[in-house]
Amino acid sequence: MVVKKVGVLGATGTVGQRFLTLLADHPNFKIAVLGASARSAGKLYKEATKWKQTSPMPKMVADMTVKPCEVKEFTECDIVFSGLDSDFAGEIEKNFRDANLAVVSNAKNYRRTPNVPLVVPTVNTEHLDVLKSQRRENNLDHGCIITNSNCSTAAVVVPLKALQDAFGPIDKVSVVSMQAISGAGYPGVSSLDMLDNVVPYISGEEDKIEWETRKILGGVNESVSAFELTDTVVSAQCNRVPVIDGHLxxxxxxxxxxxxxxxxxxxxxxxxxxxxxxxDCHSAPKQAIVVFDDSCPDRPQPRLDRENQQGYAVSVGRIRSDSIFDVKFVSLVHNTVLGAAGAGILNAEVAVKKGLL
Amino acid sequence: MVVKKVGVLGATGTVGQRFLTLLADHPNFKIAVLGASARSAGKLYKEATKWKQTSPMPKMVADMTVKPCEVKEFTECDIVFSGLDSDFAGEIEKNFRDANLAVVSNAKNYRRTPNVPLVVPTVNTEHLDVLKSQRRENNLDHGCIITNSNCSTAAVVVPLKALQDAFGPIDKVSVVSMQAISGAGYPGVSSLDMLDNVVPYISGEEDKIEWETRKILGGVNESVSAFELTDTVVSAQCNRVPVIDGHLxxxxxxxxxxxxxxxxxxxxxxxxxxxxxxxDCHSAPKQAIVVFDDSCPDRPQPRLDRENQQGYAVSVGRIRSDSIFDVKFVSLVHNTVLGAAGAGILNAEVAVKKGLL
Amino acid sequence: MVVKKVGVLGATGTVGQRFLTLLADHPNFKIAVLGASARSAGKLYKEATKWKQTSPMPKMVADMTVKPCEVKEFTECDIVFSGLDSDFAGEIEKNFRDANLAVVSNAKNYRRTPNVPLVVPTVNTEHLDVLKSQRRENNLDHGCIITNSNCSTAAVVVPLKALQDAFGPIDKVSVVSMQAISGAGYPGVSSLDMLDNVVPYISGEEDKIEWETRKILGGVNESVSAFELTDTVVSAQCNRVPVIDGHLxxxxxxxxxxxxxxxxxxxxxxxxxxxxxxxDCHSAPKQAIVVFDDSCPDRPQPRLDRENQQGYAVSVGRIRSDSIFDVKFVSLVHNTVLGAAGAGILNAEVAVKKGLL
Amino acid sequence: MVVKKVGVLGATGTVGQRFLTLLADHPNFKIAVLGASARSAGKLYKEATKWKQTSPMPKMVADMTVKPCEVKEFTECDIVFSGLDSDFAGEIEKNFRDANLAVVSNAKNYRRTPNVPLVVPTVNTEHLDVLKSQRRENNLDHGCIITNSNCSTAAVVVPLKALQDAFGPIDKVSVVSMQAISGAGYPGVSSLDMLDNVVPYISGEEDKIEWETRKILGGVNESVSAFELTDTVVSAQCNRVPVIDGHLxxxxxxxxxxxxxxxxxxxxxxxxxxxxxxxDCHSAPKQAIVVFDDSCPDRPQPRLDRENQQGYAVSVGRIRSDSIFDVKFVSLVHNTVLGAAGAGILNAEVAVKKGLL
Known part of the structure; x- marks a missing residue:
């Protein structure tokens, strides 16, 4: 596989940092440009960034000079990964796409746009085919926007896809989440809200799970570039808990x-x-779903299982029949790998393999 | 109201410690005897106990000598509160009851016994009337066992009782809990399981919520001293989170x-x-349910709200309509007050007021 | 003792919230005015404030209307407590003092000013006498500024004062702190910095401990209204740890x-x-220093001991001889009571008793 | 380098688990035997072990059958790593050594024995030469015991060795530690002691730092197989903080x-x-000491820096002159890598390179 040059927008943020951690040793993607806000542009990456990952900052990016998030800085990039905040992603990502750049975005801005695929890479990569009509409509031969799901959605749709494939349509899904603080960025959640506490509210999160699940598990009518939402009724309740990484x-x-x-x-x-x-994508997990059986009744747990398959698996346990629904279980996703940066990277790998990038 | 002499079984444990904290300044109950295991008996309370409450050990108990949990030590007690582990509660509480002592127990052993009331004090104190048949059957004029619910059950039944009173029978209830570590006693949960983690399993807990809810919300057929479980279908999923006190x-x-x-x-x-x-019981909350409206979308929270009404209220927030059920909300109980020791104390206050103790 | 009307500046912040918690039931001080930033002024206190205390918001302040921090709003106040950030305290407190108002401040701005007493209430209340020269120099009969120490300084000077009184001058003191997050206000420290972590740095904190200790333990030459720093050499190293309240x-x-x-x-x-x-001041602890002996080798601990004497004591334990210094021990202060708001309140109580307020 | 067969004693414990994590991909050491208590012996490793590492259990050990810690099970091993508790290590390790097995132990039992080297691998590997006299005295050609230091000692001696080499003897060292919970094993520290808390006491720990530092930084008189303690006066104060891994x-x-x-x-x-x-040992860090300068005033931090150099480095920051001592700084060690299992492995690598194993 040929090596692609990649850029990262929002490289100094928490999602951007995870992009770099995952890209640093990537055999197919070579980091060429780091983009961040005007405040960071011009500085060395190591000086512009408050590094908050558990693993040390990759050497290869430490001394790169951060660029502003402008098209002209990224023209050499085959792929541009975006870890931008939604406040900025809307305009910047559109500019990049219109300049014929391929944007793989973690931002929420275009997830609900009809001709933009919303893809969890171990679930619905067939949705990437809609890139053809997206490009046709915009008169572009390369430029496009691919989005991945909200972090908590990923923990839901991976097991649901497996179940839908096996047992047909899903009527109803009830989800209660316990979500890690890294999902809120830095500084994000105050420590006064997280020590000895749970916060039973994350703004906008429940709606994202409820809506995105239906697009991701739905079909795509390629001729009209429209997605068909499933009829599944999804009810979500979201909580923030004192965990670094891993949504349960x-x-x-x-x-x-x-x-x-x-x-x-x-x-x-x-x-x-x-x-x-x-x-056989490089980052694809060997097991998309790591299943714990009755011998491990207290698993998955965020600290112990979030790194399963380098964070690209969803871990499921405590499968049991339910007196109201049919079945209930516990599901865990690494929210900044399969739930964010890793999803973008694996989505890009699939798109490359399919000749779409 | 006359002052009653009370004893506390299991006084050195976490529930016992909370009993003492709540009883220390109680106007109607005077601590007369502290009972604990043979290992502690004979020592001063302050020497026998690893005190783990946030408030200091009450002066009045520090220098009391701990007694063994034997009937002869407690004969002067009008009421005996039991914070015993279930491993010991079964035999000791029965011995005490048979010796004509009134036992108010937090242990699970007799909760499901037909003629033993299982009472959350702001829910179903009318169930205490069954004490009459319990005594009749055992040929006792004073001896009895009163139990309170499991800690997490309390967070469920208080709001459900209010709703059942207002809107009639409840068809289905789905509960996902995020429970505090104090519910597991000391040393209880290892810190390696609770830092940066959630454990999605608490042995036996889901069954307790599912069963106890139906007894507490059900009626009592006093003539035959039998309880009638409700037809409500309850499905519970329990998680342990890094919170000191307060089940959400x-x-x-x-x-x-x-x-x-x-x-x-x-x-x-x-x-x-x-x-x-x-x-007008001394420990009764002014508000049994503290309700947060839309202006506080992120409440209740364990750290901020568990002390509402000195821990005798249940706090409810985020009330919203649901696409699968009718309504969903968040509920918080102080697990060692209304969920344990406080329930016993307020149950005893009600029983005294009703002439049953 | 006559009841004094008091105001609180910065009433919506973390220190302000603690002032209100402590003043709500105070027999000698009656809350008359709440002041906060222009953003909050005009709103009800309960709407203007993100309440972050473990105990519920006092009823008496919930429906008070917040005022701007202007002299004209506070003219009725006998005492004005200031929980202002240092960014604003400098100008506002001076304006208040110049308008003949008595300001009892937790801010750092005037702590090092020659004629302003820097007082930890269980240490050096004799320093309050310098108020006379402060007023004389400013031609005021009531207006003044009294400051209390930095939160971590309080944990140092209380035991040192007792030792200095007993054994004479202290040559050298080495201090390593483990400080609670409430000391940084809200939102303050990010949860990403505090879960599974310690931050070995608090900006400006070490210098405060090193300098303030020498003023507080020093004498005062009243005739020239100058303080005499002690010759003690103080070396401090400060760390932030995942604790809500209590500096160890x-x-x-x-x-x-x-x-x-x-x-x-x-x-x-x-x-x-x-x-x-x-x-015999209302808030004065019965024991200024709660000492743990060898039978409690692992105390004091923040969660278990910070509430000793309602937070007005310093707790000391693990006293042992040292191979480099003479003696070493562990000291704990409730950083928002004796280390902040409580210090101001007790300082004011003493000043009233001494006829200085 | 030839591949050595290795065994691990205490393989199911926390130190044992870390040994396996580090050995799983080791190019020179091949795991041949896993030993644990009689309770675990005979079971598959994955069934006998409560795995508590953040990284998943290595595949290669999951299905190995655990053996009892008896000599006959380990005869094929070139090296036996011991993660045994000190309650058992004394007798078992001696038996193994006497049976001519080479034991590399993390236990404290033989650290102070005259002819047993106490080695931190980036500090005093020249002490390994005393193995010759140890074998001579015991009439063995291969059997020996090598120990590594207590976990917290490692954070002290690495920077001190560098300073002693550069600036000559060290007169006095004051150490205050903030230690991670993994150092106490599993279940180890109760979560009720670690949430919202610091425990200012770790039994026996201060003495270990004070004594071991002097042996490790001292010389060895090989002819009499005696170690010479340095004259350095060391004073240590130890605290347990809510951190998973990493002693600061x-x-x-x-x-x-x-x-x-x-x-x-x-x-x-x-x-x-x-x-x-x-x-050029396989596990040796590229930098033995990772130094942070003034541009990073808040580093090292446990969560961000413990993995520096795969946990084999000590990270140092905040170097500044001191008013009582000459210099003060902050030091961080990964307590289960360089502070425990990793030390044993790297010690063994050095001993192999030097022809001693």
């Missing part, structure tokens, strides 16, 4: 036409294989 | 025959008054 | 002319009585 | 004959190279 969700599922047993569900989750895996 | 629950409710609006629900919760309040 | 310090002390034994030190700390206690 | 220490140093400037100290630390590095 309690999920209850009712199927439209099936009543699979616990062991059926276990098997379906365990055997699920995504297109990203079949394409 | 996400609760979704579907009614059998009503579809109240959010403001109806708000009003019903806010206006709910329990018998303990009407009887 | 490891302190090593070398005396100039004495080598007291561990039991001498224990006795001196235990028997220390401050002027605030002798004057 | 505030260290103050006074030299006997020199008064180096801050920049001299910075340079000496930065340029320090240990024998393990010169021998």
């Amino acid at each position: 969700m309690c999920i209850s599922v009712k199927f439209a036409n099936a009543t699979p047993s616990v062991s059926d569900v276990h098997k379906a989750l365990n055997e699920y294989v995504s297109e990203a895996q079949k394409l | 629950m996400c609760i979704s409710v579907k009614f059998a025959n009503a579809t109240p609006s959010v403001s109806d629900v708000h009003k019903a919760l806010n206006e709910y008054v329990s018998e303990a309040q009407k009887l | 310090m490891c302190i090593s002390v070398k005396f100039a002319n004495a080598t007291p034994s561990v039991s001498d030190v224990h006795k001196a700390l235990n028997e220390y009585v401050s002027e605030a206690q002798k004057l | 220490m505030c260290i103050s140093v006074k030299f006997a004959n020199a008064t180096p400037s801050v920049s001299d100290v910075h340079k000496a630390l930065n340029e320090y190279v240990s024998e393990a590095q010169k021998l």
Whole structure:
């Protein structure tokens, strides 16, 4: 596979930092440009950044000079990853796309746009095909926007996709999340709100889970470049807990036409294989879903399991039948890997393999 | 009200410590005897105890000599509060009851026994009437066992009682809990399990919520001293989070025959008054349910709200309509006050007022 | 004692909130005016404030209307407590003093001013006498500024004062602090810096401990209204730890002319009585220093001991002889009570008793 | 380098788990036998172990059968790493040594034995030469015991060695530690002691730092197989803080004959190279000491810096002159890598390179 030059927008933020951690040793992507706000532009990356990752700052970026988030600085890039805040992503990402740059974005701004794919890489990479109509409509041969889901959505749609594939349409899903602080960026959540505490509210989060789940699990009508939302009713309740990385969700599922047993569900989750895996992408997990059985009744846990498959797996445990829904279980995603930067990177890998980037 | 002499079983444990904190300044109950294991018996309380409460050890108990948990040591007590572990509570509490002592217990052992009331003091104090048949069956004029609920159950049944009173039978309830570490005693949960982590499992807890809710919200057929469980279907998922005190629950409710609006629900919760309040009991909260409205979308929170009404209230917030159930909200209980020791004390206050103790 | 009307500047901040918690039930001080920034002025206190105290917001202030921090709003106040940020305290407090108002401030701005007393209320209330010369120099009969120390300084000077009284001048003091997050206000320290972490740096803090200790433990030459710093060499190293309230310090002390034994030190700390206690002030602790002996080798601890004496005591433990200094021990202060708002209140109580306010 | 077969004693404990994490991908050491208590022996490792590492359990050990800690099970091992508790290490390690097995132990039992080297691998690997006399005295050609230091000692001696090499004998050292919970094993510290808290006491820890530092920084008189303790006076105060991994220490140093400037100290630390590095050992860090300068005044921090050099470096920051000592700074060690299992592994690598194993 040929090596692609990549840029990172919002490189100094928490999502940007995770992009760099994951890209530093990437065999197919070479970091060429780092973009950040005017305040950081012109500084060395190591001076512009309050590094907050557990692993040290990659040597290769420490002494790169940060550029402003302007098209002219990124023209050499085959792919531009965006970790921009939504306050800025709307305009900048559009400018980049219009200048024929391929933008792979973690921002929420274009997720609901009809011809923009919203992709969790181990779930619905077939949605990437809509890039063709996106480019056609914009008269571009390379420029495009690909988005990945909200971090907590990823923990929901990966197991649901496996179940939907196995048992048909899902009627109802109830989700209660316990989400890590890294999802709120830096400085993000005050320590006075997080020590000896839980905050039962994350602005806008519940709506994202409820809406995005239906687009991601839905089909795509390529001829008209429109996505078809599923009929699944999703109800979400979101909480912030004192965890660094890893969103844990309690999920209850009712199927439209099936009543699979616990062991059926276990098997379906365990055997699920995504297109990203079949394409043998570099970052694709060996197991898309790591399933814990009854011998581990207290797993998955954020601290112990978020790094499963380098953060590209969703871990599921405590599968049991439910008296109201059909089945309930616990699901864990690494919110800044498969839930953010890692999703973008693996989405890009799939798009490259499919000749779309 | 005459002052009653009280004893505390399991006085050195976490629940026992909370009993003492709440009893130290109590106008109607005077601590007369402290009981603990053979290992502690004979020592001064301050030497026998690893005090883990945020408030200092009450002066009045520090220099009391701990007694073994034997009937003969407690004969002077009008009431014996039990904070015993379930490993020991079964036998000791029965011995005490059979010796005509009145036991008010936080242990789980007799909660499901037909003629033993399982009472959350701001919910179902009318169940205390079954004490008469309990005594009759055991040929006792004073001896009895009263139990209070599991800590997490309390956060569920208080708002559900208010809703059931206002809107009739509840069809289905889904509960996801985020529970404090004090609920597991000392040393209890290892810090390696609780820093930067959530544990999605608490042994036996889900079953307790599911069963106890139905007894507490059910009726009592006094003539046959049997309790009638409600038909409500309860599904619980329990998690341990890094919080000292305060269990937070996400609760979704579907009614059998009503579809109240959010403001109806708000009003019903806010206006709910329990018998303990009407009887003007010393520890009864002024508000049984403290309701947060839309101006406080991120409340209740454990650290900020667990002390509402000295820990005897349940706090409810984020009331909103639900796409699967009728309504969903967040509920918080102080797990060692209304969820444990405080429940026992207020239950005893009500029983005294009603002439049952 | 006559009841004084008091105002609170910066009433919506963390220190201001603690002032209100402590003043709400105060028998001698009645809250008359709440002042805050222009952004808050005009709103009800409960709407203007993100309440972050563990105890609920006092009812009496919830519906008071917040005023701007202007002299004309506070003219009725006998005493004005200031919890202002240092960015604003300099000008506002001077304006208030010049308008003949008595300001009791927690801000750092005037702590080093020659004729302004810097007082920890259980240490050096005799320094309040300099108010006379402060007023004389400013041609005021009531207006004045009284300051209390930095929060971490309080944990140092209380035990040092007892030791200095007993054993004479202190030659050298080494201090390593582990400080709570409430000392940084709200939002203050990011949770990403405080979960699973310690930050070994607090801007400006070490210098405050080193300088303030020498003024507080020094004498005052009233005729020239100048303070005399002690010759003690103080070396401080400050760390932020994941604790809500309570600064814990490891302190090593070398005396100039004495080598007291561990039991001498224990006795001196235990028997220390401050002027605030002798004057029988309302908020004065019964014990200025709560001393733990060898039977409690792991105390004091922030969560368990910060509320000792309602937060007005300093707790000391682990007293042992040292191979480099003479003695070393651990000291704990409630940083927002004796280390901030409580110090101001007790300072004011003493000043009233002494006829200075 | 030839591949050595290794065994691990105490393989299911926290130190044992870290040994396995570090050995799993080791090019020179191949895990051959896992030993644990009788309770675990006979089970698969994955069933016998409560895995508490942030990284997943290495595949290669999951299905190995755990053996009892008996000599006959380990006869094929070239090296036996011991992560045993001190309650068991004394007898088992002696048995292994007497059976001519080479034991590399993290336990404290033999650290103070005259002919047993106590080695921090980036500090005093020349002490390994005493193995010759240890074997001679025991009439063994291979059997021996090598120990590494207590976890917190490592954070002290690495920078002190660099300073002693550069500026001569050290007169006095004051150390205040803030230590991670992983140092106490599992379940170890109760979460009720660690949430919103610091515990200013770790049993036996201060004495270990004070004594071990003097042996490690001292010389060895090989002819009599005796170690010479340095004359350095060391005073330690130890605290447990809510951090998973990484001991942070505030260290103050006074030299006997020199008064180096801050920049001299910075340079000496930065340029320090240990024998393990010169021998090009696999696990040796590229930098033995990672030094932060004034541009990073708040570093090192446990969460951000403990993984520096894969946990084999000590990180130092905040170097400044001191008014009591000559210089003070902050030092961080990964307590389960360089402070425990990693030290054993790198010690073994050095011993192999030197022909001693």
